[in-house]
Amino acid sequence: MTSTDLPISVIVPVCNGAGFLAEAIASVRAQDPPVAEIIVVDDGSTDGSGDLAETLGSDIRVIRQDRNVGPAAARNCGITAAIGATIGFLDVDDLWTSDATSLLLSGMRRVSQPAIAAGRIKVISGPFPFGAAAASPIMEGCAMHFGSCLIRRHVFDDIGLLDPALRYGEDTDWFMRARERGVPIAVIDAVTMIHRRHEGNMTLHADHTVESSLEVIKRSLDRRRASGKDGVLPRWTSFNR
Numbered sequence: 001m002t003s004t005d006l007p008i009s010v011i012v013p014v015c016n017g018a019g020f021l022a023e024a025i026a027s028v029r030a031q032d033p034p035v036a037e038i039i040v041v042d043d044g045s046t047d048g049s050g051d052l053a054e055t056l057g058s059d060i061r062v063i064r065q066d067r068n069v070g071p072a073a074a075r076n077c078g079i080t081a082a083i084g085a086t087i088g089f090l091d092v093d094d095l096w097t098s099d100a101t102s103l104l105l106s107g108m109r110r111v112s113q114p115a116i117a118a119g120r121i122k123v124i125s126g127p128f129p130f131g132a133a134a135a136s137p138i139m140e141g142c143a144m145h146f147g148s149c150l151i152r153r154h155v156f157d158d159i160g161l162l163d164p165a166l167r168y169g170e171d172t173d174w175f176m177r178a179r180e181r182g183v184p185i186a187v188i189d190a191v192t193m194i195h196r197r198h199e200g201n202m203t204l205h206a207d208h209t210v211e212s213s214l215e216v217i218k219r220s221l222d223r224r225r226a227s228g229k230d231g232v233l234p235r236w237t238s239f240n241r
Contacts, residue, residue, distance in 0.1 A: 006108060007036035008101060008150065009084030013074035015043040017092035018052050020196075025056050027095040027194075032102060035088065037061060039078045044068030049092075072162035072170035075146070079161060085153050089146035093196050096147075100192040104150040107186035116178065116185040118149045119192025144175040144185075148193040155183055169212030176220040180229075 010028050014021055021040070028038055038060045042050030044067045053062045063077055071091075079087060086108075090096060097103075100119065107117030159177050162170045178185070 006086040006105060006150075006152075007084040008086045008088050009037050009039060009078075009082035010035045010088040010090060011039045011041060011075055011078030011082065012090050012092055013041045013043055013071050013078065014045060014049045014053070014092040015068050015071075015074075016045045016047045016049060018045070018047045018049045020093040021049055021052055022056060024090055024092050024095060025053075025060065027098075028090060029057075029059075030098050031096065031100060032098075033105065035101065036084050037082070039063060039081055041065065041074040041078045043070070043074040070164060070167045070170075072166055073164035075170075076161040076164060079156055082153070087151045087153055087156070088149070090193075091147055094147050095194040095196070097192055097194065099190075101150070103188050103190050103192055107188045108150065108152070110186055112184055112186070114184040114186035115152045115155050116149055116183060117188060118144060118185055119188040119190055121145055121148050121193050121195050122191045123195045123197055125197045144172070145193065145195075146171050147195070159183070166212065166216070169216045172213065173216040173219060176216055177223075180220060180223060 012021075012024055012028070017024075025038065025040075028035060040050070040053040040060055040062045042053065042062060042064045044065050050062055050064050053060055061081070063081060065074065065077065075089060078089075086105075088101075088104075103119055104117040107119075108114060155178065159174075159181050162174050164170075166173055
């Protein structure tokens with residue numbers, strides 16, 4: 001299996017992220033093997049993010065939404081438009097490490113043929129420029145985060161898109177649905193995404209984050225109970241296989 005067997009479409013949702021966009025795109029372009037396409041979904045920005053995206057290169061496809069409908073709907077728009085057999089995501093204020101696609105594609109080549117490969121996340125604070133992956137982290141760990149993953153396109157056909165009704169926790173909700181369906185995930189023991197903490201992060205709203213986490217966990221429990229499968233979920237990640 002080569003990189004051409006799994007062409008990667010990268011979706012970058014943005015709402016008023018013009019100050020971060022060029023660096024995010026640069027980190028995607030730095031990949032080896034390279035990605036097949038970059039789709040920027042302008043989710044109702046008022047700071048010229050969409051206009052800026054159109055100046056960053058002919059390899060970028062810009063999709064504009066007239067009003068802000070949230071990250072789930074923006075990602076769904078990108079998924080629907082994507083041509084790649086493999087989907088990657090990057091929030092506009094995050095960065096991929098230079099070897100992200102290489103590491104994640106290697107995970108997808110494992111014997112078990114995982115449908116999702118997920119790397120580790122390094123969290124840094126401050127406006128660090130692209131290439132500052134060596135900056136001291138305030139946290140480093142493994143989490144189910146779209147930005148640290150590559151996902152085979154068919155998984156979205158199998159379990160559905162993100163729930164646009166969720167403004168927070170939409171990624172956790174989707175990964176819980178994948179877990180309930182037994183979608184195999186390979187965890188890569190290496191950092192593939194740099195998450196920058198700054199005052200504009202949506203996830204800094206602690207009350208919303210806690211409420212959404214409780215809601216998506218309850219949704220998962222309700223689905224399992226309704227199907228008669230309310231026990232402990234099976235293990236769904238593997239470092240080695």
